[in-house]
Amino acid sequence: MPTESGSGYNRENRDFPEAIGGIVSVPVRQPLFVRSPARLATGPVHVWRFGAGDELSDAEHAAAAKFLNEPARDAFVAGRSGIRRAAAIYTGLDPSELMVSTSAAGKPYFENADLHFNVSHSGGVVVAAFSGSPVGIDIEVPGRCRDVVEIARRFFHPDEAERCSCEDEFLRLWTAKEAMLKLAGTGLSGGIADARPGVDGRGEVGGRGVWIQRFRVGSCVGAVASFERFEVKGWFQI
Numbered sequence: 001m002p003t004e005s006g007s008g009y010n011r012e013n014r015d016f017p018e019a020i021g022g023i024v025s026v027p028v029r030q031p032l033f034v035r036s037p038a039r040l041a042t043g044p045v046h047v048w049r050f051g052a053g054d055e056l057s058d059a060e061h062a063a064a065a066k067f068l069n070e071p072a073r074d075a076f077v078a079g080r081s082g083i084r085r086a087a088a089i090y091t092g093l094d095p096s097e098l099m100v101s102t103s104a105a106g107k108p109y110f111e112n113a114d115l116h117f118n119v120s121h122s123g124g125v126v127v128a129a130f131s132g133s134p135v136g137i138d139i140e141v142p143g144r145c146r147d148v149v150e151i152a153r154r155f156f157h158p159d160e161a162e163r164c165s166c167e168d169e170f171l172r173l174w175t176a177k178e179a180m181l182k183l184a185g186t187g188l189s190g191g192i193a194d195a196r197p198g199v200d201g202r203g204e205v206g207g208r209g210v211w212i213q214r215f216r217v218g219s220c221v222g223a224v225a226s227f228e229r230f231e232v233k234g235w236f237q238i
């Protein structure tokens with residue numbers, strides 16, 4: 001029986017678990033986390049990996065139909081369906097009862113649940129972070145950036161660019177920055193240079209202090225960010 005700490009949570013290597021895929025399988029509507037938003041409010045973050053699903057609102061079905069690129073549509077559907085299925089477990093609501101709106105800058109949020117989340121997809125992998133306070137998550141699959149040293153030189157602070165001698169270093173920095181900007185809700189319009197992750201799991205975005213945890217999922221490099229000091233207390237999939 002999975003618990004909040006998540007069986008399979010890798011305590012030896014918790015800043016960088018090898019994978020969250022295949023760790024815990026939770027059936028839809030299992031009332032495992034009912035009442036847990038209160039516990040989530042005190043700092044923990046849960047990270048979920050989503051498979052395919054079809055619990056979309058009419059507006060989301062319409063949005064999905066407009067995608068020309070099939071993998072992008074599948075990722076959108078898996079993400080939107082996944083947040084409903086996971087939030088149903090946290091709240092006890094039916095997936096169809098959860099109302100999702102989007103901020104002016106594009107950050108989705110629940111209108112009728114006191115639960116924060118953020119979604120990221122890359123290379124066919126779809127994840128989301130859930131927390132009692134605002135949260136940001138980003139994953140990137142390696143092998144898509146040709147000249148990481150040049151990108152880092154152009155867009156990163158010189159101190160950061162100096163740390164980017166290979167793609168893995170670059171992606172660790174990039175995902176931390178994107179997770180921070182998605183936490184702040186600005187997305188990339190907030191300016192990739194404005195997000196300044198440190199080397200110690202701390203950072204700053206828009207003048208505010210941020211805590212960051214890095215991880216790997218499948219072949220992707222990832223990062224979660226919160227304004228609160230936090231630990232990822234569970235890695236789950238649905």
Ligand SMILES: CC(C)(COP(=O)(O)OP(=O)(O)OC[C@H]1O[C@@H](n2cnc3c(N)ncnc32)[C@H](O)[C@@H]1OP(=O)(O)O)[C@@H](O)C(=O)NCCC(=O)NCCS
Pocket residue numbers: 075076077079080104105106107108118119120121122137138139178181182183184185186187188189
């Ligand atoms: C949001 C953004 C950072 C996503 O980066 P990405 O690496 O391409 O994509 P990811 O898979 O990590 O994240 C995408 C998810 O982030 C979420 N998201 C979108 N805008 C967001 C924002 N401003 N803040 C936080 N999260 C956001 C969504 O859930 C989105 O997935 P979905 O559309 O399938 O629901 C980037 O697209 C961006 O900044 N865009 C500019 C802002 C923009 O275009 N806004 C449009 C509305 S005006």
